[in-house]
Each structure stands twice: as C-alpha cells, then as structure tokens.
Amino acid sequence: MHELAIAESVLETITARTGDRQVTEVRLEVGKLAGVSTDSLRFCFELAAAGTALEGAGLNIDEPPGRARCASCTEEFLLHDRILLCACGSSAVEVLAGDELRIISVEVSR
Ligand SMILES: [Zn+2]
Numbered sequence: 001m002h003e004l005a006i007a008e009s010v011l012e013t014i015t016a017r018t019g020d021r022q023v024t025e026v027r028l029e030v031g032k033l034a035g036v037s038t039d040s041l042r043f044c045f046e047l048a049a050a051g052t053a054l055e056g057a058g059l060n061i062d063e064p065p066g067r068a069r070c071a072s073c074t075e076e077f078l079l080h081d082r083i084l085l086c087a088c089g090s091s092a093v094e095v096l097a098g099d100e101l102r103i104i105s106v107e108v109s110r
Pocket of ligand 1: 070071072073074075086087088089090
C-alpha cells in the first residue's frame, strides 16, 4: 500500500499548514517514473481524506513524462520506464525529469 502512505503524507503535509480550513482542491505532480499508480493514489487520497478538512477536495494530478540525457553522446530523450539505456548503447544516462512527487498547489475555502 505504497500509495496509501503517499496519500497520508500529502494529507499531513497540507493540514500541517492549512489546519482546520476546508481544502477544496489539491494539485499534485507525479512523474511517470515515480512508480506511483495515480488511480490507486486517487482512491487512497479519498479514503485518507474522509473525516478531515480535505474531505471532498478535488484532486488534480499532473503527470510529467520522463526525460533523460545520455552522458556519452549528450542526446536527450523521453524515458518511458526506469530502464536507463540510450539508443547509442550507453547506460550512462541521467534522469532529468519524471520522478518528481510533489504538491503544486492547494486551494482553501475562505
Ligand atoms: Zn547515448
């Protein structure tokens, strides 16, 4: 239940700042390489939010694609999985984006 732990940590992080104020919307960024099922995360978020100031809050999830750069040929390319291999045959590949997991914004009712 990896996603439940993430949902709970997101909830805790938000309520630590917003307290009892009713949260209406949460926007997260979950990169394609973060290894998180967004469907499962939505489900867990709803579950964890029940009975808190985030109950019923809308959840928007941006899913930026993975991007990487090869240190051998300097080529930049899209990564669809965590297999770090460039078309040139090198595995000296650096992940530039796609493994982020963060809260972008939160809306609270006034
Ligand atoms: Zn390369």
